[in-house]
Amino acid sequence: MAETLAPSTAPELGQTQGGGEHGPDQGTKRDFLKLVAGSFAAVGVGAIVWPFIHSMNPAKDVLALASTDVPLGHIAEGQAVTVMWRGKPVFVRHRTGAEITEAKAVPLAELRDPQPDGARVQREPWLVVLGVCTHLGCVPLGQKPTDARGDFGGWFCPCHGSHYDTSGRIRRGPAPSNLVVPDYAFTSDTQIRVG
Amino acid sequence: MATGLHDSSFTNPVVRWIDQRMPVFTMMQKEYGTFPTPRNFNYFWNFGALAMINLMIMIATGIFLAMNYTAHTSMAFDSVERIMRDVNYGWLIRYVHMNGASMFFIVVLVHVWRGMFYGSYKKPRELLWILGVVIFLLMMATAFMGYVLPWGQMSFWGATVITNLFSAIPLVGNSIVTLLWGGFSVDNPTLNRFFSLHYLLPFVITGVVFLHVAALHITGSNNPLGIEPKGPQDTLPFHPYYTIKDSVGIVVYLIVFAFLVFFTPNYLGHPDNYIPANPLSTPAHIVPEWYFLPFYAVLRAVPNKLGGVLMMFGAIAVLFVLPWLDRSPVRSMRFRPIAKWAFLLWTVNFFVLMWAGGKPAEGLYVVISRLSTAYYFAYFLVILPLLGKIERPLPLPESISRAVLRGGGPLPGGAAAKPMEKA
Numbered sequence: 320m321a322e323t324l325a326p327s328t329a330p331e332l333g334q335t336q337g338g339g340e341h342g343p344d345q346g347t348k349r350d351f352l353k354l355v356a357g358s359f360a361a362v363g364v365g366a367i368v369w370p371f372i373h374s375m376n377p378a379k380d381v382l383a384l385a386s387t388d389v390p391l392g393h394i395a396e397g398q399a400v401t402v403m404w405r406g407k408p409v410f411v412r413h414r415t416g417a418e419i420t421e422a423k424a425v426p427l428a429e430l431r432d433p434q435p436d437g438a439r440v441q442r443e444p445w446l447v448v449l450g451v452c453t454h455l456g457c458v459p460l461g462q463k464p465t466d467a468r469g470d471f472g473g474w475f476c477p478c479h480g481s482h483y484d485t486s487g488r489i490r491r492g493p494a495p496s497n498l499v500v501p502d503y504a505f506t507s508d509t510q511i512r513v514g
Numbered sequence: 515m516a517t518g519l520h521d522s523s524f525t526n527p528v529v530r531w532i533d534q535r536m537p538v539f540t541m542m543q544k545e546y547g548t549f550p551t552p553r554n555f556n557y558f559w560n561f562g563a564l565a566m567i568n569l570m571i572m573i574a575t576g577i578f579l580a581m582n583y584t585a586h587t588s589m590a591f592d593s594v595e596r597i598m599r600d601v602n603y604g605w606l607i608r609y610v611h612m613n614g615a616s617m618f619f620i621v622v623l624v625h626v627w628r629g630m631f632y633g634s635y636k637k638p639r640e641l642l643w644i645l646g647v648v649i650f651l652l653m654m655a656t657a658f659m660g661y662v663l664p665w666g667q668m669s670f671w672g673a674t675v676i677t678n679l680f681s682a683i684p685l686v687g688n689s690i691v692t693l694l695w696g697g698f699s700v701d702n703p704t705l706n707r708f709f710s711l712h713y714l715l716p717f718v719i720t721g722v723v724f725l726h727v728a729a730l731h732i733t734g735s736n737n738p739l740g741i742e743p744k745g746p747q748d749t750l751p752f753h754p755y756y757t758i759k760d761s762v763g764i765v766v767y768l769i770v771f772a773f774l775v776f777f778t779p780n781y782l783g784h785p786d787n788y789i790p791a792n793p794l795s796t797p798a799h800i801v802p803e804w805y806f807l808p809f810y811a812v813l814r815a816v817p818n819k820l821g822g823v824l825m826m827f828g829a830i831a832v833l834f835v836l837p838w839l840d841r842s843p844v845r846s847m848r849f850r851p852i853a854k855w856a857f858l859l860w861t862v863n864f865f866v867l868m869w870a871g872g873k874p875a876e877g878l879y880v881v882i883s884r885l886s887t888a889y890y891f892a893y894f895l896v897i898l899p900l901l902g903k904i905e906r907p908l909p910l911p912e913s914i915s916r917a918v919l920r921g922g923g924p925l926p927g928g929a930a931a932k933p934m935e936k937a
């Protein structure tokens with residue numbers, strides 16, 4: 320069938336300008352059917368594949384583990400705590416006056432991912448960031464008093480050497496962006512809720 | 515001969531009955547019995563057979579491990595410890611599987627090196643070569659996911675760093691990483707899917723190996739001289755000549771393997787993986803398994819996230835196009851006075867990268883990684899294309915038999931090969 324049709328339509332299809340004759344109509348109809356059948360097949364395959372792909376995305380119970388409360392009362396100035404939220408560490412640091420001044424003094428032009436300190440905190444003493452290096456996801460050091468804090472007094476990621484400052488902003492190393500500030504809110508003067 | 519039955523040459527009635535209906539015996543006889551094989555193989559040609567054996571060992575040990583392994587974050591580590599202490603011979607099965615992965619990479623790296631030195635990737639074996647690179651990629655994916663299963667510190671942080679590589683992709687990167695994880699960090703859903711895929715991929719590898727061998731049996735094997743056999747005087751039947759030669763190699767391979775398993779079972783591993791995974795604390799030095807180190811060094815040599823990731827994948831992707839980068843018509847490096855040294859240097863350089871990948875990413879190590887990365891790519895992208903134009907190869911021998919049976923008369927190979935034609 321296909322073989323017998325092909326030679327008769329091929330030369331006519333060549334003259335795209337011609338049109339109007341029966342020959343080109345025949346060719347066009349076949350092309351149209353092929354295109355429609357092909358598109359339907361593609362949509363069908365997509366409709367079948369998508370549920371499988373999407374089944375790999377976070378399930379509802381995973382999404383439901385939404386928020387964590389962190390009491391702040393016991394965190395003295397200069398101290399930091401790490402809490403777990405959605406399987407990830409969250410750093411909560413009670414910054415000293417010197418650390419705040421330092422964070423505010425940096426000219427934005429010097430930053431790889433320019434953000435003023437004010438845009439990263441809700442109340443100046445409290446810096447809340449995800450403890451996940453924006454390079455490849457290691458947990459940076461700097462929470463314990465004995466940890467190396469890098470050249471900018473914030474955190475240092477040992478995996479490939481990223482340095483973060485006292486506002487959690489990337490200053491040196493391979494990480495492309497600042498430590499992420501999660502959604503959180505002060506539920507009282509001494510407690511925040513993350514998520 | 516009734517129509518519809520295969521004309522079998524086997525005489526054993528049972529074999530013949532089966533072969534007439536499904537000529538697998540005829541096929542095996544053709545592909546592994548009489549298959550004409552260049553007569554001048556050296557021991558580098560053992561490594562394909564060794565890789566095949568190794569794949570079977572991995573599947574066999576893996577299936578038995580899976581009978582006692584529990585893919586859950588709260589139980590995986592303990593189930594592996596139970597395999598080590600309580601399951602009868604569990605320690606043996608696990609150590610064979612663990613060191614089997616290392617042996618697999620040693621064998622396959624030598625196999626690939628052989629292909630690069632003797633120009634086996636060149637026409638007409640390009641597709642055969644490409645299928646090989648596909649196998650190599652699948653092996654890396656399989657080994658990576660297997661290493662996550664015991665759920666130690668290196669499992670967890672290795673999985674975190676490697677899956678995060680995909681976050682470097684612009685726009686969709688983070689969604690892809692969430693999709694890979696099935697959550698917001700490496701966690702139980704990740705472990706479960708990795709186990710599922712770790713079980714699946716070796717069988718996918720088996721399928722691609724089948725295609726790899728099918729392609730090989732169309733083009734025939736290359737050989738150390740890199741010239742095609744011109745006739746029966748240049749070849750030997752695969753059996754018994756190469757079944758025997760391969761058996762010798764298998765014995766040596768098993769000795770090395772057994773030494774690793776029984777005397778230094780943890781030498782190639784990392785002690786931190788005997789610490790249960792802790793999502794709140796990254797080990798001070800995270801290093802991947804040794805077979806990933808060269809590529810890890812490339813990743814860290816580039817000071818930019820996306821750039822590093824692209825270079826790392828590029829280091830493998832470049833192998834796919836190698837047949838078109840090397841324009842020299844001469845296959846074997848034996849006859850390429852300049853390319854030979856460039857390639858041997860590339861080999862040394864590969865080990866330098868492997869060494870640098872295991873060191874911290876600072877100071878001199880970074881400089882060395884960068885220089886090594888540059889040479890790794892320069893060999894493929896600059897040196898080989900250039901040498902194809904300017905290098906003057908040494909004269910090639912007239913035929914395999916001529917070169918192998920040195921001296922002799924005008925057709926020594928023909929005479930010597932005659933008695934071997936019986937099969």
Ligand code: HEM
Binds near residue numbers: 663715
């Ligand atoms: C291409 C072949 C394979 C490779 C390269 C490979 C590699 C690995 C590696 C590197 C590990 C980690 C070993 C450790 O540090 O403990 C592992 C673990 C494991 N593999 Fe495989 N594997 C292969 C095939 C299979 C197959 C076919 C199965 C069958 C289900 C399997 C089941 C397992 C199980 C259950 C574990 C966890 C137990 C353990 O960690 O020892 N593997 N694999």
Ligand code: FES
Binds near residue numbers: 452479493
């Ligand atoms: S993961 Fe932190 S520097 Fe790479």
